[in-house]
Amino acid sequence: MKSYDIEGRKILVVNAGECFHAYQGLCPHQDVCLDEGYFDGQLLTCHQHLWQWDIRTGDAVGLAEAPLEKYEVEVSEGEIFVVQSSALKAVDMLKDVSPASLERLEGLARREQLPAGTVIYEVDDPADDLYVLESGRVEFTIGRDDRTRLAGFMLRKGEVFGWAALLEQHPRRIARAVCHEDSVLLRLNGEAMLEALEADPTSGLMVMRRLATLVARHTTGPQNS
Template identity: 70%
Template sequence: MKRIRICSASEIPSNGMKSYDSALGVKVLIANAGEAFYAYQGLCPHQDVCLDEGFFDGATLTCHQHLWQWDITTGAAVGLAEAPLERYELQHEGGEIFVLQSSALKVSELFKGVSDAAIARLDALARREEHAGQTTLYELGDPADDLYILESGRVEFVIGREDRTSMAGFMLRKGEVFGWAALLEDHPRRIARAACMEKSSLLRLNGEEVLKVLADDPMSGFLVMRQLSTLITKHLRSSGGK
């Protein structure tokens, strides 16, 4: 895990917050509450608004734009907020604040519980990609060879062709997996168009290569397949299926 210096602790006001552009490639918010420091994503998960322009009373962080709120100790959504904040592991040493860069694989719902050895193999196979906003990742009907794990940014999905399209949702939480059809048999085709709506960082894994790693570690493979079926069920429910 890579350690990245963000700032000196003395730069953060007592029970206050400040955000920084970081070597993670994203803005990071550092907040102080009493003796403790916390590190979170610097932009609101709702829209691209800097969270340090909001309000912080030492316990609850509020985005000034539409008043989404989060518990500063956990990043959990409070009140109106519809998504939690991404939290970074923070180290406070010698008056300096650092965050640890962790792989999105570790926090992914799909790979939850998978052995460290399998995660390490998957991490080695993953291609890390950075995309600018308005970049198409795949179109409806493209071959579904690879799956993606979101590290940062926002990806939107649209179903249908040309003028007969409809929004199928978006992803913005680190570790969210999409393009999981790459793990299914018979080389399925994409059923939606996926595009980065802002600068986004992704891990890209070939479905066949993932299956080989899982075949070598049946317990991990069982967990991933069980979690994949939960993901598919959620998708069917949200798109009105059974």
């Protein structure tokens, strides 16, 4: 396995014998270079804290608490090409959505490039849209005036925020979201997203189950919606 810097991102390419796989080159735990770890033909292990992933899927195994971002690989005439995939494919909440529904959601997504310091939304703004972080970093602040506190960061491609857009009786934002650095976001209208999922009840059920887990995690600690 070997890491490459591609358009400002570190990408790990792994030779699994019968095919090649490409993943994010830094461990999602503490940004350790994964090409310094171990690969036994099936499991990729970070040498720092022994997080492991299934090389076929990027799914977390054992101690690991987050999957790896996967990139498509094409091999042509002896050359390996790493293909950028949609950030929606990295969204854990959409993991079990059917290909047809994912394609519909990709059609709804609006890609926005925002410079550092851009306010994405303020407290009490309408909660109309859901956001997916494609690159960069977004900072969240809870509270008003001099009674504010930081609520955490979205650090990984595919992180979802603004999920109140998918919830009934939550029409207003409860936090302020600001681009901490130059960032690229995918914006999806919550109402249109729900309509797309209603057309595929099985996928819609899986999304709402994962959303419930996400809400529960954030409402027992810092909130970012």
